[in-house]
Amino acid sequence: MTARIWLFLAVAGSLPAQVSFDRILNANREPQNWLTYSGTTLSQRHSLLTQITPENVKNLELQWVLQSRSLEKYEATSIVADGILYTVQAPNDVMALDAATGRVYWTYSYTPEKDARPCCGRINRGVAILGDTLFMGTIDAHLVAIDARNGKLIWNTQVARAGSGYALTHAPLVIKDKVIVGTAGGEFGIRGFIAAYDAKTGKELWRFHNIPEPGEPGHETWAGDSWKTGGGSVWVTGSYDPDLNLTYWGIGNPGPDWNGDNRKGDNLYTDSVVALDADTGKLKWHFQFSPHDEFDYDSVQIPVLVDMEWQGRTRKVMLWANRNGYFYVLDRSDGRFLLGKPFVKVTWATGLDEAGRPMKAPTAATTADGVLIYPGNQGGTNWYNSSYSPRTGLFYIPSWVEYNTVYFKIPAEYNEGRNFGGGVLRPNVGQRRPTMNRLEENEGYGAVRAVDPKTGQMKWEFKMSDVTDAGVLTTASDVLFTGGREGYFFAIDARNGQLLWKATVGGQVQSGPMTYSVNGRQYVAVAAGNSLFSFALRQ
Template sequence: MRSTIVRIMRIAGLAAVVGAAVVAAQQAPPALVSEQELLDGLKADGSRWLTFGGDYANQRHSPLTSITPANVNRLVPQWTFQTGTLGNFETTPLLRDNVLYVTGPQNVAWAIDARTGRQIWRYRRELPPNLTACCGLVNRGFGVLGDKLFMTTLDAHLLALDMKTGAIAWDVTLEDYTRGYASTLAPLVVKGKVIVGVAGGEFGIRGFLDAYDAQTGKRAWRFHTIPGPGEPGHNTWSGDSWERGGAGLWVTGAYDPELNLLYYGTGNPGPDYHSDSREGDNLYSCSLVAIDADTGKIRWHYQFTPHDVHDWDATEVPVLADLAINGQPRKVVMFANRNGFYYTLDRTNGKLILAKPFVVTTWARQIDSDGRPHLEPNQMPDEKGEITCPDITGGTNFWPPTYDPSSHLFFVNAREVCAMFYAWKPEYKEGERFTGGAAQRVTGSNQKAIGALRAIDPVTGERRWQFEYLSPSTAGLLSTASGLIFSGDADGNLLALDSRSGTLLWRYQMGATMHGTSPITYMLDGRQHVLVPAGTTLTAWAIPAP
């Protein structure tokens, strides 16, 4: 039986002063978040969630076991928080000392009491009216270190906010937003540096990954995702196409402390579809890049889709794990790509271990031993259009997967959808869309759109099980050590499944979808909670206290 939801309404427009503390004066100063806590991730303390993926490996796997397959159907809402803003969540909340830190659409952010859902403070960015953000006025979360929270903005800034009050500690400009630059990803904080990237591949930008001193905001290094003259890879661009070649970064990467490497997926080359002006592989677009966290120098790269003409990007979430492959221990990075292939790579050197389709792919049937796709004919978009699978949204996208280290299974929400891709020659104008084409989803009786939660063995690439949705889901995932997977469907249901079998155990209609968001879980006052951002609402769930 569903219990009554206690609605905690905090309308964003009621805050008269940007970043003003509503009840902050009543709160004890938050303890400083240490670098060791970030390194520990979820293993040492189940009462917190301090990074986008729960830990630097981006596994989104909680060691908590109080909520189980046997009792998950007893979950009931504890409170809800309504943002009162336009647009939807695409965020991962952070939790520390029983306070939730949440970013929302249009660069509004909140501190929320995790016990009651009461707003502690609210911050709202004054955004310019002429933004050129590609794909929604979204933000994907905070980073944190010490007493500061870090947030990227749609007008291409990086902010540091005081954890107690929401006041701005520092504000730096990443790039000129009028040229098409924006930033939407959750910062990753590593060794005192705040790691961020820029979006804007549809506007002819030149992508980059930056590191900033967490205390001062001073830039430590910049890595351009498109090599300039004299740099390795520059010859994969023809003429001056590198100057506006895209390859943005808008999804948070992973970090290996032992190797001191950052792992980030890069976006599409520009223009997206018409590629005559950018002959070559177009490095480092549609790639996974491994970057030295101290220097910003590239150590290795793996390009998933050389010379991409379908706007597939490689801006999915990289997940790190240590696996036994052929009896040998291997440090790997797992990556379900928008192009429809699942990859296991050696994260020490970028060498391909495994690549296998996890959805239907018509552009390439296999990845050859040299790591390059074996291309199929008649898959280049033109003015008349060519049908290709997967569609522009891809076999998956930016919504996070999860990995269970006990079962050694990788879980991803997959899509089986095809599209008609078109291409035409574009004219570049600074700050305007520079795509050179379009894509339209193919419909019809023999073109049913299918969505499924799939469990993949990262050693073999084989599918262990799947749970099929009525239509494709864009929800991120959370797994727990008790054998649960939390997901959402396109009809607005929160789902709990058995992670060993894919059996549906419980569902609840939330009234909005989890588009790009994932649940988090944590202990609070002796009970395990699950927090779900969906639409413009946060809902905290728990099993009733005895």
């Protein structure tokens, strides 16, 4: 091929450009793409695309549907690079689609080991891209690299042993030349970790122990040998601040989940956020939201990184709506606690002290006879993403309101690869529900709650009848997209919470919407049920 033809192709843009890390870092310069799980490494889930507005959103119409050949929940957020959309058909089939038409270029099918045992469905939340390579974690705890052009396997690295309960379910995070993942399996007595792999070879480069071993700081927060089965899983993607070169990850519950008798102590770094040096994996700081947790309050939320005016000066903060029911603002350079307010009803704690440590209520422990706690086991929010809009200055939280669980403690005995929960639950709302929704408001409901991060006060609420497992997307034209369990896909005015538009997608939305643009036309995509839908304005 001559240089002239190459030049022509490059100009015509018909060859997808490589996705360098510089492009990922500056993803907001090319808002037509969605280059990493949360849109940018700051994870605000806020797009700068503005073609769809509060005024014209009523003209959205369906452009295409991808019906997956899987009956599992579709939890993946797609990424888009130069007109190609990459998504995951559960459990672990990577697909490349034309982003404008939904036509499939190729499918890479991965067959997990038969002893894979993810706790909560054979699901996957997405892929990462660097150069011409896609990266996916698998439910049998492997990390695979796939050629983005033809869907062929490049390397396959075992991260942990599936038979022991380890799994990878979240989208990897690419930082520089590394691919970072954490291990799921918090219900199986794993010992979770976060590790970085060479993007070219799959070789492990560093590993951070979410549960410190003897000799490591924090080990003293575990009684006896309880650290060996301490849990501390990771199952959503972390964030990255290039100025500080820190990567932030939320860590899950201690094991056993609901019986803390044999793991006396704070149980670091469970239910915490850790800030790691992205080059070495060394811990820079940590903040523990729920010390010695017995209510399954995984801090498995996506750290949302914002530079904002804070008491007279610009400060690098981290916004965090936690499963434990509190909304937090932390200084992300040193982990200092700046603000914490409940965003839903909380009974397990009476408040937070000056350092942000919860003051536990006298009844805040599981018992054999059962204890009623707000928020319940699924939390005030959970893994599905929040969003921050720099335009409105508001933080948008998918919330479970007035939601509780009765927790019963039972003995927990560790057996490798087996459930290590130590409790049974009687949920009021959320799990034990009729197929169709026939509940009253006082039985709990779902909502998007818009919170002013400077005060923790709620500015508005968009109520749903049922609870929600859908993430939130905001755009620079003040449109907020979300869904819920009822099978609606909503467009809401990000300024005031008014419903602008809805579509019936015929299945539960259990992922975060994302948006992209092809040839100047903005699309918004969301997974619901077992399918992926893409909408654009009527032409």
